[in-house]
Amino acid sequence: MKRLLQSGLGLSLWLSVWLSLWLSPGGIIGVAEANEKLIIEAALDRQIVEPVLAAFAAENPQIDLDYRDRSTLEVDRHARDRDSPPDVVISSAMPWQLALSNEGLAQPLEAPEVDQWPAWAKWRDEVFGFTFEPVVIAYRLELASHMLPPETHRDLLDLLTHYRQWLDGRVVSYSPRDSGVGYTLLQQDARYTPRMWDLIAAMGAANVQLETTTQRMLEGLSDGRYWLGYNLIGSYALLWAQTHPDIIVQVPNDYSLVLMRMVFVHRDAPHPAAAKRFVSFLLSRRGQHILAGQTPLFSVRDDVVGPYTAQRLRDQVGDHLYPIPINATLLAFVDSLRRQAFLRRWDREIQILSE
Amino acid sequence: MISPHTSLKRRLTLWLIVIVAGLGTLLLIEAYTSARKAADRAMDGQLQAASLTIAESLQWPEGKPTLEMPASALQILATRWQERVFYWLQADNGLSITRNAELPITAAMQEKARHQPVYLDAVYDGQPIRLSGREVDSAGWDTQEPVQLWVGHTRRGRDLLAQELFRKSATRFAAMVLITAALVAIAMRTMLAPLRRLRQALRDRRADDISPLRLGVPQEMQELIETLNRLFADQRHHRDALLRFIADASHQLKTPLAGLQSTSELALTRRDPDAWYQALTTVHDSAERTSRLAGQMLSLTRLQHLGLGHERQPLALDQLMQEVAIDWADRQDSRDHDLGLAIEVTTPAWIEGERWALQELLNNLIDNACRYTPSGSEITLLLTNDNADGDAERVVLAIEDNGPGVDTESLARLTQPFERGRRQDTHGSGLGLAIADSIALRHGSQLKVSTCVPHGLRISLTLPRCEPSEESET
Numbered sequence: 001m002k003r004l005l006q007s008g009l010g011l012s013l014w015l016s017v018w019l020s021l022w023l024s025p026g027g028i029i030g031v032a033e034a035n036e037k038l039i040i041e042a043a044l045d046r047q048i049v050e051p052v053l054a055a056f057a058a059e060n061p062q063i064d065l066d067y068r069d070r071s072t073l074e075v076d077r078h079a080r081d082r083d084s085p086p087d088v089v090i091s092s093a094m095p096w097q098l099a100l101s102n103e104g105l106a107q108p109l110e111a112p113e114v115d116q117w118p119a120w121a122k123w124r125d126e127v128f129g130f131t132f133e134p135v136v137i138a139y140r141l142e143l144a145s146h147m148l149p150p151e152t153h154r155d156l157l158d159l160l161t162h163y164r165q166w167l168d169g170r171v172v173s174y175s176p177r178d179s180g181v182g183y184t185l186l187q188q189d190a191r192y193t194p195r196m197w198d199l200i201a202a203m204g205a206a207n208v209q210l211e212t213t214t215q216r217m218l219e220g221l222s223d224g225r226y227w228l229g230y231n232l233i234g235s236y237a238l239l240w241a242q243t244h245p246d247i248i249v250q251v252p253n254d255y256s257l258v259l260m261r262m263v264f265v266h267r268d269a270p271h272p273a274a275a276k277r278f279v280s281f282l283l284s285r286r287g288q289h290i291l292a293g294q295t296p297l298f299s300v301r302d303d304v305v306g307p308y309t310a311q312r313l314r315d316q317v318g319d320h321l322y323p324i325p326i327n328a329t330l331l332a333f334v335d336s337l338r339r340q341a342f343l344r345r346w347d348r349e350i351q352i353l354s355e
Numbered sequence: 356m357i358s359p360h361t362s363l364k365r366r367l368t369l370w371l372i373v374i375v376a377g378l379g380t381l382l383l384i385e386a387y388t389s390a391r392k393a394a395d396r397a398m399d400g401q402l403q404a405a406s407l408t409i410a411e412s413l414q415w416p417e418g419k420p421t422l423e424m425p426a427s428a429l430q431i432l433a434t435r436w437q438e439r440v441f442y443w444l445q446a447d448n449g450l451s452i453t454r455n456a457e458l459p460i461t462a463a464m465q466e467k468a469r470h471q472p473v474y475l476d477a478v479y480d481g482q483p484i485r486l487s488g489r490e491v492d493s494a495g496w497d498t499q500e501p502v503q504l505w506v507g508h509t510r511r512g513r514d515l516l517a518q519e520l521f522r523k524s525a526t527r528f529a530a531m532v533l534i535t536a537a538l539v540a541i542a543m544r545t546m547l548a549p550l551r552r553l554r555q556a557l558r559d560r561r562a563d564d565i566s567p568l569r570l571g572v573p574q575e576m577q578e579l580i581e582t583l584n585r586l587f588a589d590q591r592h593h594r595d596a597l598l599r600f601i602a603d604a605s606h607q608l609k610t611p612l613a614g615l616q617s618t619s620e621l622a623l624t625r626r627d628p629d630a631w632y633q634a635l636t637t638v639h640d641s642a643e644r645t646s647r648l649a650g651q652m653l654s655l656t657r658l659q660h661l662g663l664g665h666e667r668q669p670l671a672l673d674q675l676m677q678e679v680a681i682d683w684a685d686r687q688d689s690r691d692h693d694l695g696l697a698i699e700v701t702t703p704a705w706i707e708g709e710r711w712a713l714q715e716l717l718n719n720l721i722d723n724a725c726r727y728t729p730s731g732s733e734i735t736l737l738l739t740n741d742n743a744d745g746d747a748e749r750v751v752l753a754i755e756d757n758g759p760g761v762d763t764e765s766l767a768r769l770t771q772p773f774e775r776g777r778r779q780d781t782h783g784s785g786l787g788l789a790i791a792d793s794i795a796l797r798h799g800s801q802l803k804v805s806t807c808v809p810h811g812l813r814i815s816l817t818l819p820r821c822e823p824s825e826e827s828e829t
Contacts, residue, residue, distance in 0.1 A: 102439050102455070104480050124437045191426075328433035328440055329426035337453040338424045 037064045038274040041079060042090035043072040043181075044261055045215065048239060051294035056281050063274045071212060072096065072180035079105060085268040087275035090261055092233065093180030094129075094324055095187075095333040097262035101127045102331055106264035109276055113283040121260060121300050123326050129260030130282050131291065132298035132310035134234035134321065135185055137250040138218065138241075140227050144248070152254040153199060156230065160202035167206045170227040172217045175210035176346055181259065182212075185231045187333045187342060188257055188324050197349045203230070204350030221247050233259060235296040251317045258323040261297070363550075367543055375532055382528055390520035394513045395485070398434065399474045402487035405432040406472070406506045409442065410491045415499045420444075420452055428506075436512030441479065441486075443505040452502060456480075460505055464488060468503060483510050549576055565590045603773040604652055607785065611645040651786040654715070655772065658793040667798070669824035670710055671703035672750065676736055679717040688722065691730035699739045704750050707821045708798055716794040719787040720754045720814060727775075727812075728758030741817055753815035760810045769804050788814070 046053070046069045057065055068086070070078065072093035079089045079100050089106075091097050100106060106126035114125055121129040137150055147163055150156040160167060174182020189196045209226060211217045214236040220226040222244050229237075237249045263282060265275040281287045285304060292299035292306030299309045306312075314321055324330070332338055361369075408428035414421055422444060432440040443454040459477050467473045468488035475486045484507045492501035549572040556570055567584040615638055622634030680696045683689050698704075717736070724734045734756045741749040761769065768774050770792040773785035791814075792802045800816040807813050 099455070104439065104482075124439075328429040328437075331429045331440065331455065332424040332426035335424040335453055335455065337422055341421070341423055 035062055035064065036271050036274050037066055038088070038271055038278060039066045039068070039086040040088045040090060040278070041068050041070065041075045041086040042088075043070060043075045043092055044090050045069060045236065048235065048295055048297065052282070052287060052290050055286070055290050056278060059281070060274070060277065063277075073178075076100070076180065079266065082268075085266045085270070087266060087269040087271050088263060088278055089266055090263045091180070092133075092259050092261050093184060094260065094262055094326065095184055095330040096180050097127055097264065098123060098326065098328070098330045099334045101264060102328075105267050107267045107269070107272070109265060109279055111276070111280040111283070113280050116301075117283055118300065118302075120323070121326060127262050127264045127326070128279070128283055129262050129323075129326050130288075130300060131235070131259075131261040132300050132313065132323065133259045133261070133296075134251050134298075134313060134317070135257040135259055136232050136234040136237050137252060138221060138229040138232050138237050139248055139250070140221055140224070141246045141248055143227050149248065149250065150228075151250060152252055153193075153195075154254065156228075157195070157199050157202055159228070160199070160206050164202075164206050167228060169207045169209065170225075171203055171206050171230065172209045172211055172220055172226040172228070173203060173230040174217075175212055177343055178210070179212045181233065182210075182231065183339070183342075184324065184330075184333060185257060185259070186346070188322075189231075190342075192255065192322070197345075200346065200349045201352045205353035207354075208350070218244075218247065231257075235298065238296045253317075253320070255320045255322055256317065258321050260300070260323060260326065262326070363547060364543055367539070371536075371539055375535070379528065379532070383525060386524035386528070387517075387521050390517040390524065391513070393520055394516035395474075397516065398485070398513050399487065401431055401434050402474065402485065402506055402508070403472065405429070406487050406489055406504060409444075409506065410489065410504055413491055413493070413502065413504075415493065418499055420446055420500060420502045422453060424453070432506055432508050434508065434512050436515060438508035438511055439482075439484075441484065441505075441507040443507075445503045445505075447500040447502065458486065458505055458507060460486070460488070465503055468505070477507070479507070484508060485510060485513065549573055553580070565594070600772055607648060607773060608645065611641050611648070615641050615645075648786070651790060655786050655790045655793060658712075658790060658797065667707040667709055669705050669707055669821050670713075672706050672708070672713070672752065672818070673698045673700070673702045673704045673738055675710065675713055676717065676738060676752070679714060679721070680736055683718075683721050689725050689734075692725055692728065693731070693733045694721070695733065695735040697735055697737050699737070700747075700750055703823070704738060705821050705823045706750065706818045708818070712794045712797060716791045719791045723787040723791075723814075724754055724756045724758070724812075728756045732756050732758045732811075737815075747820075749817050749819050751815050751817050753813055755807055755811060755813045757807065757811040760806045760812050761804075763806070766804050766806070770802055 042049075046067055053065060053067060057063070068078075072091050073096075075089060075091045076093065076096045078086060089097070089100065101123060106124075108125045109128075110125075114122070114128075117128060137156065139149060143149055146166065147159055148155070150159055160171070174185065176183040176186050186196070186200075209220070211220070214233040217226065217229045217232055218237060218240040221229055222240075232249075234249065234251065237247070241247045241249045263279055265272065265279055269275045282291075285301065288299040288301045288304045289306060291297050292304045292309045296308050298313055299306065301309075302311055405428045408425050408431060409422070412422055412425045412428075414423075424442075429440050429442075432438070432442075441454075441456040441458055443456065443458045443460060444452040445454075446452055456479065459479055464473070464475060464486075465488070469490050472487060472489040475488070477484050477486050486505055486507035488503060488505040490501050490503050493499055549570075553568075553570060553572065553576065556568060565587045567587055568580050570580060572580060618634050618637045618641070622631050625631065676696060676698070680694060684694055721734065721736070724732075728734065734754065737751070737753040737755060739751050739753070740747050741751050765774070770788045772789040774788070775785050788802065788804075795802045795816045798816075798818060800818055803815045803817075805813045805815075
């Protein structure tokens, strides 16, 4: 009789646990994955994306987020790690992300969000560009007292030519060799105009300083080490400028590249269900709404309203935004031969005026 | 599979389904392969374009091949279906120049690509892919190494394209089947219309109508109509024979009855008991004959009505003949005749037969011979082998007399009822041979009537021997 009572008690306990899980927002799937880990390898500052992560964590308390913030090339290396693959890979090094998909390391996502996602911002339903970040020029406020601040690429070239002595060692940009983003931006610049190489030569003559992250460029600008930065990621720069009024962010008026962070679920994701839920959340209206309202990453979706949306950016800076296209052309950038050739030329051009 | 009762419509439908299913499978297989081929042809063009674009970008600074991978080539290769794209560029010395995948390219494939561009199916990374290889070389001031360029992509677009093409073919085929089915249904109704007309015509006939059918029907059914008409003709003959028999029988019965009437009328006018006695004797004789006649008519009718005998049993024919001959030797009717029995076969001669019927046959034949031959004639019952065929498996039962015989014209008609070979001088019923013939028919044989030399009549029938009965042996 006692045993019977005990088992009855156990059953009711079990039932109530089961019911509460069933009724939780995670639904029945949550039961199977209770206290599951989710490993995200990301080239995206945690500080910036924190509101989105927090919202996801609030909705899925059973998932332990393991967010690993790294540089683009490190993220690429970890994504290729066969022994301990991550669940989700986020990077702004778009060619590398596309190459990973092309190598079959991404798995397609089936979700209503995927069908609604604009075709120009996804590839094979595997990789998704979920942000819309303009590439900008940033300079110290003092610069304006010495010269007309640059608004276009041509202005920049003129400044570098006319104020070379003055700007010597005070110009900063991405290292194409050490940063995937920097390399991608320069490749894309060179695709749009061959005069890009004149700019590189002029920067070389001004002893351009090379950094690997936008963050370090911004720090250098605030420190006063640098006066002028080229090809900074707009999302970081805009956030920085909010708290550092001495830094001016300029979206180039002639043309402005737009970088998209690309995300995919790893083929060998150890926690695929959680990974898919996370990416679906990023693409969902709610995720994008947080992105547009609480981060400077700019939402891609047209149906999201907030201070940071692609639509609003277009309205503000006009129609000279050129998103780096998400398609197979990106694969050419990661071709080793082409990369070597590009870097060789870059090396040549950067010192062509110094000699 | 098809029982004889299955309706024609069902048979036709079944055949149609079998044919359509068979042909359909073949057609669909063909449609599938050709859809794949068409998709491959269309998409191989993309491979070629990408391959040529890359080949165009190849350069040989200082005689060494190098390449700035053209972005557009990869976009062409990816197609609008966003395939995974692969390329592989190898120098003549076997060293890889650049590649983005370790494609499964064998030495045989390389050898093939050496002469002309090739397109091949392969499997990479567990996925079927399509590859195109070509060899590129170029003239220049220095000697230039040729390079092999392979490009490839996954098959998603090809599969989708092939599926679409196949779906179209399958839809066309399904529409064709539906139209065919409708047409066949109409055709079937049309084709089966003559059958319906025939059924209607037969149903509308009166039961006693045996006139030939006159119906416009297709050639195939004409035979059926002819058969039916032949059947009707047989029926007509049969009925005519029946009517004739009834007429003859009435006539035969009428004569003795008329005699009875006139004899009795005459006697009634007299007061003389002697005359009455005489008249009564005549009446008695006549009544006896009439009764016998009626009996024979009954037995003939019964024989014909019974149809083929199915109660045959093995019996020794020679013994039966012996019994009958002994029986007749004691009778009044045969005392003026010399009745003989000749068994010229190995005895016992087993045959399958109905004892009562064969007895009747023999009685009729002997009675007949006694009646139509003058006193003192020889009558012989014979049992011989069927010598005409040299066949000991069959025996011939015959009766011969040396009476006046019958003229050749009447021979064939002798077995008809009430034929007496033009003889009106006897008290025979005229049914004896007809009955005998019916019995012969029941035993699968036929009476043969012929004349003897120098004069007389021979009537015979042939019967097959059979295995002796086990009961008789024990």
